[in-house]
Amino acid sequence: MSRLLSAACGCTALLMHTVAFAQSGDVPDWVYGDGELPEKWSVTNEAYGACDAGAMQSPIDLAETNARGDISLSASYGVAEGKLKLGPRKVQVDVGPGMGMISGERLYSLLQMHFHTPAEHVLHDKRYPLVVHLVHGSQKGHFAVLGVAFEEGEANPALQPIIDAMEANRSAFEFDVAKLVPDDLSVYRYMGSLTTPPCTEGVNWHVADNVLTASPEQIAMFVSRLGNSNRSLQPVNNRLVVGPEG
Ligand SMILES: [Zn+2]
16 A cells, blocks of 8 residues: 555656646747748647737748838847756756846846747848847846847857857856857847747847858757757738848
């Protein structure tokens, strides 16, 4: 009897563990499509209604820019202690307070950055092989994201500590966030959404026009970890999409 009881307790503990994992988002109840057809995430979870019913979703094709202008954006990033969080199709690095950007006279603090392979927004008529999304929050709870794409070329010095931490199964490391952002920060800007469920709208999106390089080995490391992790393109509808002058 005691054997049975302990077995039952073991099962319950395992079940609770699994539930806790699902709730923490480590076992997602959604999957990526092929990057072309809509994913229909609200079919599996009605809490994801905005993903399919929303009219301001991301990513988009930036060729659909419908205005040009000087976009006021200033950013301040530097050396930080990163905390690596890995999950299925997730490579995320959390950072402490102290860095961020000012867009449209609103201050956004950098919270975390994560990667997608290939890039989600179509920029210069293509999806680059790797993108970093720097996710920021304002004091009033508004989100702003800065996306920076990578093409094959020279190794990027800020990606290497992240890769080394992944390979060594180490959580904490130091890296220079400024090296993940181009010196000339010309951006596309529009109002969109989180690109993963629950696809919350009201996200102030910025995508850097200038692309950085990463070595083929660095890109391959992210691809092997993330697989296809890009959401399909979403309709622009009647949104304002401002591109850099030039
Ligand atoms: Zn993202």
